[in-house]
Amino acid sequence: MAGRPAAKPRKNGGAKALKQTKAESLSAASSGVAFDSADIARRSELLWEAPAKPTRGPKAALTRDDVVAAAIRVADAGDLAALTMHAVASELGFTPMALYRYFPNKEALVDAAVDAALGSPPARPGPHEGWRAEIRHWSYAKRAMLCARPWLAELPFVAAPHGPNWLSWHEAFLRTIAHTGLSPEDLMDVLSVVQGYVHGSSDTIISLARATSRGITPEQWAAAVGADLCRAINDPRYPMLSGILASSSGGITETSSLPTKHGKPRTMDECFDWGLERVMDGIALYMERK
Amino acid sequence: MAGRPAAKPRKNGGAKALKQTKAESLSAASSGVAFDSADIARRSELLWEAPAKPTRGPKAALTRDDVVAAAIRVADAGDLAALTMHAVASELGFTPMALYRYFPNKEALVDAAVDAALGSPPARPGPHEGWRAEIRHWSYAKRAMLCARPWLAELPFVAAPHGPNWLSWHEAFLRTIAHTGLSPEDLMDVLSVVQGYVHGSSDTIISLARATSRGITPEQWAAAVGADLCRAINDPRYPMLSGILASSSGGITETSSLPTKHGKPRTMDECFDWGLERVMDGIALYMERK
DNA sequence: TCTCAACAGTGTATGACGTAAACATAATCC
DNA sequence: GGATTATGTTTACGTCATACACTGTTGAGA
Numbered sequence: 001m002a003g004r005p006a007a008k009p010r011k012n013g014g015a016k017a018l019k020q021t022k023a024e025s026l027s028a029a030s031s032g033v034a035f036d037s038a039d040i041a042r043r044s045e046l047l048w049e050a051p052a053k054p055t056r057g058p059k060a061a062l063t064r065d066d067v068v069a070a071a072i073r074v075a076d077a078g079d080l081a082a083l084t085m086h087a088v089a090s091e092l093g094f095t096p097m098a099l100y101r102y103f104p105n106k107e108a109l110v111d112a113a114v115d116a117a118l119g120s121p122p123a124r125p126g127p128h129e130g131w132r133a134e135i136r137h138w139s140y141a142k143r144a145m146l147c148a149r150p151w152l153a154e155l156p157f158v159a160a161p162h163g164p165n166w167l168s169w170h171e172a173f174l175r176t177i178a179h180t181g182l183s184p185e186d187l188m189d190v191l192s193v194v195q196g197y198v199h200g201s202s203d204t205i206i207s208l209a210r211a212t213s214r215g216i217t218p219e220q221w222a223a224a225v226g227a228d229l230c231r232a233i234n235d236p237r238y239p240m241l242s243g244i245l246a247s248s249s250g251g252i253t254e255t256s257s258l259p260t261k262h263g264k265p266r267t268m269d270e271c272f273d274w275g276l277e278r279v280m281d282g283i284a285l286y287m288e289r290k
Numbered sequence: 291m292a293g294r295p296a297a298k299p300r301k302n303g304g305a306k307a308l309k310q311t312k313a314e315s316l317s318a319a320s321s322g323v324a325f326d327s328a329d330i331a332r333r334s335e336l337l338w339e340a341p342a343k344p345t346r347g348p349k350a351a352l353t354r355d356d357v358v359a360a361a362i363r364v365a366d367a368g369d370l371a372a373l374t375m376h377a378v379a380s381e382l383g384f385t386p387m388a389l390y391r392y393f394p395n396k397e398a399l400v401d402a403a404v405d406a407a408l409g410s411p412p413a414r415p416g417p418h419e420g421w422r423a424e425i426r427h428w429s430y431a432k433r434a435m436l437c438a439r440p441w442l443a444e445l446p447f448v449a450a451p452h453g454p455n456w457l458s459w460h461e462a463f464l465r466t467i468a469h470t471g472l473s474p475e476d477l478m479d480v481l482s483v484v485q486g487y488v489h490g491s492s493d494t495i496i497s498l499a500r501a502t503s504r505g506i507t508p509e510q511w512a513a514a515v516g517a518d519l520c521r522a523i524n525d526p527r528y529p530m531l532s533g534i535l536a537s538s539s540g541g542i543t544e545t546s547s548l549p550t551k552h553g554k555p556r557t558m559d560e561c562f563d564w565g566l567e568r569v570m571d572g573i574a575l576y577m578e579r580k
Numbered sequence: 581t582c583t584c585a586a587c588a589g590t591g592t593a594t595g596a597c598g599t600a601a602a603c604a605t606a607a608t609c610c
Numbered sequence: 611g612g613a614t615t616a617t618g619t620t621t622a623c624g625t626c627a628t629a630c631a632c633t634g635t636t637g638a639g640a
Binding site: 345 | 585588
């Protein structure tokens with residue numbers, strides 16, 4: 001029942017009942033991510049159930065939302081690894097153990113912080129600008145959100161429990177293609193392709209965002225990543241890469257998904273757009289054929 | 291110079307010189323992943339330089355490759371979090387500190403293990419089956435590789451230094467579209483789209499692979515993830531999702547990217563294929579237009 | 581052949597981490 | 611006003627990466 005105080009229900013007693021080995025349990029906890037299916041059910045429950053309102057006892061100085069907000073502030077300032085119970089607690093002016101009155105363990109806090117950090121999806125651009133414009137709008141927003149909070153991309157999305165905001169982003173995407181006449185199955189397929197592309201191809205820019213948030217200039221970052229790729233040049237094992245990298249304008253200044261076009265480097269956004277247009281072309285073709 | 295003994299060169303002295311705070315340095319180390327650009331250069335160097343051959347002193351009982359192989363065995367048996375120095379060392383019958391004679395820190399070991407675990411890309415299918423067949427072949431292989439080693443997907447690929455195998459996969463992809471007459475820039479763009487899609491949309495199946503490798507049946511996994519999504523049904527905030535999920539055959543048995551088609555559930559592979567065909571359609575259209 | 585610097589692996593210690601358990605304290609109910 | 615129940619702290623434990631000091635081994639140069 002949801003009326004039970006959520007802050008202290010058996011904690012990982014449930015996990016222990018599943019006969020996890022100690023090592024598994026600990027390692028999952030330390031990484032902040034667990035992949036046990038029973039675990040996911042329990043984690044999901046925690047994401048959705050409202051905290052119980054106790055009548056007796058001292059008043060809580062915080063709310064779950066306070067803790068989540070502090071966690072997000074900590075992660076924003078550093079990265080996922082900086083998000084420790086100690087850091088969150090001292091951000092709030094409490095001892096680490098105080099947080100365990102609000103979340104049974106770190107994992108639950110991270111789950112909640114992740115969903116909160118996803119934020120709300122963007123409002124639809126215009127009333128009916130066409131599905132391509134709407135998909136573009138959604139994709140840019142998602143990409144921008146991930147760049148703003150690179151630590152979100154350190155977590156595998158699907159493995160995590162799906163909170164309200166996670167569902168909202170999906171819902172918002174489905175609305176972009178709601179009037180195309182596609183079947184429910186096709187709608188989900190389109191969602192899968194586009195989201196797959198957006199997540200998968202944002203790796204580079206997220207990596208850059210992470211670096212710049214640590215005070216590294218884009219130039220430094222590009223130099224470091226580029227220098228890495230340069231090893232391929234003149235290596236007989238990589239003739240294609242060698243050719244392409246060599247044909248770029250002199251020195252390599254950007255990573256693989258960022259080649260230069262006849263001396264004028266393209267931005268990462270341009271490369272992203274190009275791919276997104278190809279994906280939407282493929283979807284459009286499918287619609288025509290139906 | 292590469293002739294220096296690689297096992298003990300200043301260790302994180304380099305990192306300290308960068309004036310990282312202690313917290314940053316430690317958190318990066320504990321997560322096994324660092325995103326500092328100067329770090330990447332140093333890490334990349336370690337991936338490529340051959341270990342120095344000392345003349346004096348006792349013979350080393352191990353090689354870097356031994357350690358890397360043990361690390362991969364440990365990660366395969368568990369996950370990325372299970373990959374601890376202690377676990378790798380005891381897998382080899384040594385103490386944790388022994389590993390530091392081969393790698394300056396855990397991060398370097400993980401980098402090496404990741405690249406080794408990527409393995410070699412697949413051989414080309416036939417002599418000239420067409421670029422679509424070749425891209426399909428490459429994509430399936432990449433997806434299969436990630437499913438076989440789900441822990442690889444716990445790391446952001448682009449942020450890691452690029453080792454020999456990483457470059458080989460890129461090289462192999464470029465070979466699949468080498469004869470299409472595309473410009474070098476277009477080649478890289480196509481690589482970026484397809485790879486983005488493959489990585490991004492493999493999340494679900496990788497999550498399943500991870501679960502099954504822990505003894506969870508696909509049914510259990512699907513039930514847990516599906517139950518999660520079911521919260522959207524009848525929630526007024528998610529009308530589209532509600533409609534789609536409700537229109538599926540009775541109970542939700544699979545996750546968002548796995549809807550059921552008129553009562554007959556599709557496999558994840560079928561959904562993956564569908565998206566890949568759309569992506570390739572888009573690329574084909576681009577080729578035609580040129 | 582002997583010597584010793586260079587190296588390999590170990591033992592021990594440190595500080596950060598997540599979190600269990602016991603506690604003091606505060607708010608409510610009877 | 612005591613009993614009850616919840617809150618936040620204190621203390622403690624086990625695990626982690628890893629610094630440092632140590633023992634023991636090897637082969638190059640004397």
